[in-house]
Amino acid sequence: MRIGILTSGGDCPGLNAVIRAAVLTGIKEYDFEFVGLRDGWRGLVQGDVRTLNRSAVRGISRVGGTILGTSRTNPYDAEGGGADNIAATMKRLGIDGIIAIGGEGTLAGAKRLADDGIPVLGVPKTIDNDLAATDYTFGFDTAVEIATEAGDRLRTTGDSHMRCMVLEVMGRHVGWIALHSGISVGAHAILIPEHPMTIEEISEYVRSVYDRGRAPLVVVSEGFKLAGMDEEYSRKGVDASNRPRLGGISEMLAPMIEEATGIESRSTVLGHIQRGGAPTGSDRVLATRFGIAAVRAAADGEWGSMVALRGTEIERVSFAEALGELKTVPQSRYEEIKHLFG
Numbered sequence: 001m002r003i004g005i006l007t008s009g010g011d012c013p014g015l016n017a018v019i020r021a022a023v024l025t026g027i028k029e030y031d032f033e034f035v036g037l038r039d040g041w042r043g044l045v046q047g048d049v050r051t052l053n054r055s056a057v058r059g060i061s062r063v064g065g066t067i068l069g070t071s072r073t074n075p076y077d078a079e080g081g082g083a084d085n086i087a088a089t090m091k092r093l094g095i096d097g098i099i100a101i102g103g104e105g106t107l108a109g110a111k112r113l114a115d116d117g118i119p120v121l122g123v124p125k126t127i128d129n130d131l132a133a134t135d136y137t138f139g140f141d142t143a144v145e146i147a148t149e150a151g152d153r154l155r156t157t158g159d160s161h162m163r164c165m166v167l168e169v170m171g172r173h174v175g176w177i178a179l180h181s182g183i184s185v186g187a188h189a190i191l192i193p194e195h196p197m198t199i200e201e202i203s204e205y206v207r208s209v210y211d212r213g214r215a216p217l218v219v220v221s222e223g224f225k226l227a228g229m230d231e232e233y234s235r236k237g238v239d240a241s242n243r244p245r246l247g248g249i250s251e252m253l254a255p256m257i258e259e260a261t262g263i264e265s266r267s268t269v270l271g272h273i274q275r276g277g278a279p280t281g282s283d284r285v286l287a288t289r290f291g292i293a294a295v296r297a298a299a300d301g302e303w304g305s306m307v308a309l310r311g312t313e314i315e316r317v318s319f320a321e322a323l324g325e326l327k328t329v330p331q332s333r334y335e336e337i338k339h340l341f342g
């Protein structure tokens with residue numbers, strides 16, 4: 001069997017470890033061949049491929065980003081797209097099936113293609129950890145580590161100046177990165193999309209920290225909304241999928257906190273630093289296990305499914321299940337830590 005692998009949507013530390021594990025498993029155990037499809041669905045619709053053999057994947061598990069490139073090309077809207085064209089392109093290139101590594105957008109495309117008869121398997125990726133069908137995805141642990149280091153650094157400069165530091169992390173719809181990094185740095189308030197708050201509530205936490213002689217640290221998700229805000233904070237236009245580009249809520253909040261409390265405040269937007277660079281050991285392990293499992297699913301002919309972490313085991317779930325609700329931070333998980341704020 002000859003399998004095409006693609007990475008699509010936002011990049012994520014661990015993508016290369018999936019690719020390496022899939023290729024090595026396929027070659028060693030099943031005598032499969034692989035081709036890399038360049039830049040996500042674009043490589044598939046345009047038939048833009050590169051060789052993926054043993055030497056092409058040597059040493060890449062520890063490397064961030066994706067050796068295949070990524071994009072936000074839609075497999076149906078792009079020229080040469082649509083199931084019939086893609087089936088013809090696959091036939092021409094001798095590709096029997098596709099392993100698509102991506103988030104909820106990529107998986108929605110994969111589901112549609114699978115429904116239209118294209119043999120495709122999914123591997124979940126997202127630093128946001130917002131896919132409900134899997135307990136964790138690779139990339140999340142790395143993002144939390146990077147945000148933790150940033151928070152630790154902000155604390156020492158904040159302490160020196162007795163300033164309120166506001167650290168903004170990614171998390172478009174869900175607050176997992178903020179929650180986990182906020183807990184690990186001992187943030188005095190963690191602001192997440194699932195739980196809008198007023199500026200008065202936030203300022204109350206900040207003031208109480210300051211009044212007992214500490215420099216406040218607030219961790220906020222990019223998708224957080226103050227109570228009463230209809231939409232997420234967005235001042236950068238839209239991305240290639242027409243979604244508002246987020247980032248900058250901390251730059252709005254820091255002056256508001258300063259005005260409400262009189263405490264000098266500074267904001268830091270961590271941005272894509274969270275997505276770049278080497279994956280953590282845990283993420284390399286999870287990504288490797290996903291890569292192995294995806295190839296085993298292909299060998300079993302389980303097209304139309306996605307590999308997922310359930311507890312400690314990797315299982316197969318249907319695309320329909322994978323694309324259900326987003327995995328938001330449950331209120332109880334937030335309340336568990338909220339009593340430590342301030």
Ligand SMILES: Nc1ncnc2c1ncn2[C@@H]1O[C@H](COP(=O)(O)OP(=O)(O)O)[C@@H](O)[C@H]1O
Nearest residue numbers: 009010072073074102103104105106108109241
């Ligand atoms: N319903 C859909 N059908 C087909 N393609 C889709 C669909 N939703 C998103 N996509 C495509 O999937 C790709 C990745 O989606 P995006 O949300 O940007 O990233 P991610 O996969 O990380 O969630 C984009 O190229 C987008 O055009």
Ligand SMILES: O=P(O)(O)OC[C@H]1O[C@](O)(COP(=O)(O)O)[C@@H](O)[C@@H]1O
Nearest residue numbers: 009010103126127128170171172239
């Ligand atoms: O700047 P970009 O690459 O368009 O992506 C920004 C978005 O991608 C993310 O980093 C990850 O989102 P996905 O998991 O959907 O790829 C979000 O946290 C962020 O809002």
Ligand SMILES: [Mg+2]
Nearest residue numbers: 009103104105
């Ligand atoms: Mg997405």
